Amino acid sequence: MISRLCQQLVENHDDFQETVLLGMQPKGIYLAERIKQRLKEITGTELPLGHLDTTFFRDDFRRRSEPLKPNATHVPFIIENKKVVLIDDVLFTGRSVRAAIDAMLAFGRPSCIELLVLIDRKYSRDLPIEPHYVGKSVNTIQSQRVQVEWREQEHAEDNVWLVSSQL
Amino acid sequence: MDSKLSVRHLLGIKELTQSDILHIFETGAQFKEVINRPIKKVPSLRDITVANVFFENSTRTRLSFELAEKRLSADVINFSAASSSVKKGETLLDTVRNILSMKVDMIVMRHSCPGAPHFLSKHIQANIINAGDGTHEHPTQALLDTFSMYQHFDGNLEGKKVVIVGDISHSRVALSNIFALQKLGAEVMVCGPITLIPKYMEALGVKVELDIRKALQWCDVANVLRIQMERQKTKNFPSLREYSTYYGINKALLEELNKEILIMHPGPINRGVELTSDVADSEHSIILDQVENGVATRMAILFLLAQRQE
Secondary structure (H helix, E strand, O other): OHHHHHHHHHHHHOOOOOEEEEEEOOOHHHHHHHHHHHHHHHHOOOOOEEEEOOHHHOOOOOOOOOOOOOOOOEOOOOOOOOEEEEEEEEEOOOHHHHHHHHHHHOOOOOOEEEEEEEEEEEOOOOOOOOOOEEEEEEEOOOOEEEEEEOHHHOOOOOEEEEEEOOO | OOOOOOOOOEOOHHHOOHHHHHHHHHHHHHHHHHOOOOOOOOOOOOOOEEEEEEOOOOOHHHHHHHHHHHHOOOEEEEEEHHHOHHHHOOOHHHHHHHHHHOOOOEEEEEEOOOOHHHHHHOOOOOEEEEEEEOOOEOHHHHHHHHHHHHHHOOOOOOOOEEEEEOOOOOOHHHHHHHHHHHHOOOEEEEEOOHHHOOHHHHHHOOEEEOOHHHHHHHOOEEEEOOOOHHHOOOOOOOOHHHHHHHHOEOHHHHHHOOOOOEEEOOOOOOEOOOEOHHHHOOOOEOHHHHHHHHHHHHHHHHHHHHOOOO
16 A cells, blocks of 8 residues: 555656755654655665644644644754645544644755555545545544544554444 | 643742642743744734833843743833832732733732742732742742753652752742752751751751852752852851852863863852852853743743633
């Protein structure tokens, strides 16, 4: 799946001169790292990769029952006039992506922003946000959760689960 | 680690747990990254109004708080007692209730009476941050001091030796620092003229040393306090000159030691009294880091307390 996403990126980005990758905390960074590695194998170029945390930009801060916990933001390059590929594991309401765009603009004005997600939960968007690159689309209902597990987080293997909450 | 603070108000360090303090540090480190960005502002507290209520003078703390609030996009109102109805005889509670009727969510308060913020917290709903109450506590200063040490020693203060030098009995910074350092596992010593060291120090588990040389030899960090001229009405030491001869830290004193120690100062420095310029501006000193960390730490405190709005 990651290989296919990378091939799609290759088609749209020619030589990747102006492209940077930005993984969203907390879990998008694992996917971003994998994409970076695979692109290096395919094209031989190593893309700059940053981590973006959206906690301080969220609009549901304090409206949630659980408090948010901030993670590290690390953007070791200049975003100005770059093509940014924003990477996250699951796209659901689109609110994190909105916050991520806001957070990113604090670093400069990118020439364009593309969105890459592993799992797209269709028909659940609160905002007019659509991904450019999708690993897999799934139909889900509100009460279900999509859980992605990465080996980097000390799971035995990579897994994507669709969890239905018990009533 | 629990991601919620155990308290609704920051009244003093005494009320915090170790995990609260570490949580503030962790969040503070993120905000330190934020304030070094080209755009230093985040929208987290855009729906919050904060009143800075200062019944006692302050430059640094007030500026630092105001900057922290503005970097979090909060609305800020400032109030200082000198130019207000307090002069006309309004009580503390009335003043604050009036401010709160204007829909203010958080209060940052400095007051000359120890316990004033504690009193207020029993009567009002807003979150209160103590920005110094008399000679009692100054929790945000202690948090930024310990945060600066924490970052300097790569996130561990366990077993570190810290000496606090100067006027301990009039210092709210000293008391808050003692609580914070002990909660983080550091050893604390105080050093100063015997007239400026309160009797209860040993009961707090703090060592007392009257000889600055021995104190510096013992410690990893020296946090040097300002001699507060405004609180020296009864003469606790004969003259400033005598104080600086016996307790002032200068380059020669540091060079006598066979190790490097860290020099801190909460500001404002009386140059030539507690620290000479060659020490204050040397590579041992992290005084300006403390100021930067002050904004980041206060942002973290505001951010975390805003999550405890009810």
